[in-house]
Amino acid sequence: MIFEQIRSGACLSYVIGCEDTRAALVVDPEINQLDRYHALAARDGLRIRYVLDTHTHADHFSASRELARQTGAAIIMHRLSSAPYVDIRVDDGESLIVGKLRVGVLYTPGHTDDAMCLVLADRLLTGDTLLIGGTGRTDLPSGDPEKLYDSLFNKLLHLDPALLVYPAHDYKDRDHSTLGEEIAHNLRLQKTRREEFVAQMRALDLAMPTHLTEALRTNRSGGKTVSQLIAEAASKVSFMSMSEVRQRIERTPPELALLDVRERDAYLAGHIPGALHIPRGQLELRVNEMLPDPTQRIVLYCEYGKISTLAAATLHDLGYGRAVALDGGYQAWREAAYPIEPG
Numbered sequence: 001m002i003f004e005q006i007r008s009g010a011c012l013s014y015v016i017g018c019e020d021t022r023a024a025l026v027v028d029p030e031i032n033q034l035d036r037y038h039a040l041a042a043r044d045g046l047r048i049r050y051v052l053d054t055h056t057h058a059d060h061f062s063a064s065r066e067l068a069r070q071t072g073a074a075i076i077m078h079r080l081s082s083a084p085y086v087d088i089r090v091d092d093g094e095s096l097i098v099g100k101l102r103v104g105v106l107y108t109p110g111h112t113d114d115a116m117c118l119v120l121a122d123r124l125l126t127g128d129t130l131l132i133g134g135t136g137r138t139d140l141p142s143g144d145p146e147k148l149y150d151s152l153f154n155k156l157l158h159l160d161p162a163l164l165v166y167p168a169h170d171y172k173d174r175d176h177s178t179l180g181e182e183i184a185h186n187l188r189l190q191k192t193r194r195e196e197f198v199a200q201m202r203a204l205d206l207a208m209p210t211h212l213t214e215a216l217r218t219n220r221s222g223g224k225t226v227s228q229l230i231a232e233a234a235s236k237v238s239f240m241s242m243s244e245v246r247q248r249i250e251r252t253p254p255e256l257a258l259l260d261v262r263e264r265d266a267y268l269a270g271h272i273p274g275a276l277h278i279p280r281g282q283l284e285l286r287v288n289e290m291l292p293d294p295t296q297r298i299v300l301y302c303e304y305g306k307i308s309t310l311a312a313a314t315l316h317d318l319g320y321g322r323a324v325a326l327d328g329g330y331q332a333w334r335e336a337a338y339p340i341e342p343g
């Protein structure tokens with residue numbers, strides 16, 4: 001078996017490949033690691049056939065849909081997952097066949113109602129059901145401490161204690177443990193009576209994950225994150241540095257058109273000298289009258305450099321092949337004490 005653990009902050013994902021057939025399964029892929037999954041698969045001569053989320057993640061962005069789109073892999077989740085894009089909905093007691101590997105599905109609700117663990121010959125992928133020295137929390141949407149108790153004490157912890165434990169999260173740079181070590185030392189698992197365990201879970205006063213709403217929105221719908229939208233736009237356009245822009249607008253005649261895409265009030269309070277103004281929200285409707293020459297070199301800017309990236313990509317789509325975005329935003333321009341023009 002080819003087995004690779006990929007860490008992205010506290011998130012752990014896995015590439016599991018069959019040495020004989022070179023088929024691979026990616027578990028809990030994270031959006032910032034997309035290129036790495038391709039690179040690992042290429043390095044080991046693997047073809048990604050399946051991507052799987054052990055549960056609906058509320059704290060980070062799943063790359064399952066994008067990875068599946070890029071590779072043609074099938075997306076696997078538990079049958080109770082609300083994500084509409086899942087190809088194979090699995091349930092307790094079923095197995096996935098990855099080349100010559102058998103990957104068993106153990107339904108373990110509690111952290112979420114669609115949570116499962118994966119059982120391989122010598123190891124477990126425990127998702128957020130069992131962590132090293134902890135368990136998944138049960139206070140996020142569809143979490144239930146009673147169900148987590150059953151999943152652990154009446155199911156997972158009955159498996160062979162020699163099995164290696166590979167969780168979906170770890171906050172202390174540990175990569176794995178064993179089921180036996182967790183049973184012996186995991187503090188949460190020392191509360192073996194149902195009432196004590198449930199009370200302990202209910203008493204945890206944890207902060208909500210930073211991107212909870214956006215993570216649930218994108219992971220449940222398969223939609224894109226805001227940073228994905230900006231990254232996709234950034235991959236379509238090029239950028240020009242502030243000093244380069246400054247030199248070029250100070251020449252006569254200026255070598256390029258500047259376009260401020262902030263709101264009107266911000267533009268009137270001050271802008272880069274000579275800049276035209278179309279708020280981002282009106283860009284498509286007003287661009288024909290304001291910029292009649294699609295071959296013109298245009299530098300777009302906004303306050304922080306994100307909206308202008310989206311706007312520059314939109315101009316590209318409209319045929320303005322020389323639209324570029326300012327590398328930085330008006331805020332950085334102002335802080336650099338570069339010339340500005342009021343009104």
Ligand SMILES: [Fe+2]
Pocket residue numbers: 055056057058059111128136
């Ligand atoms: Fe989770």
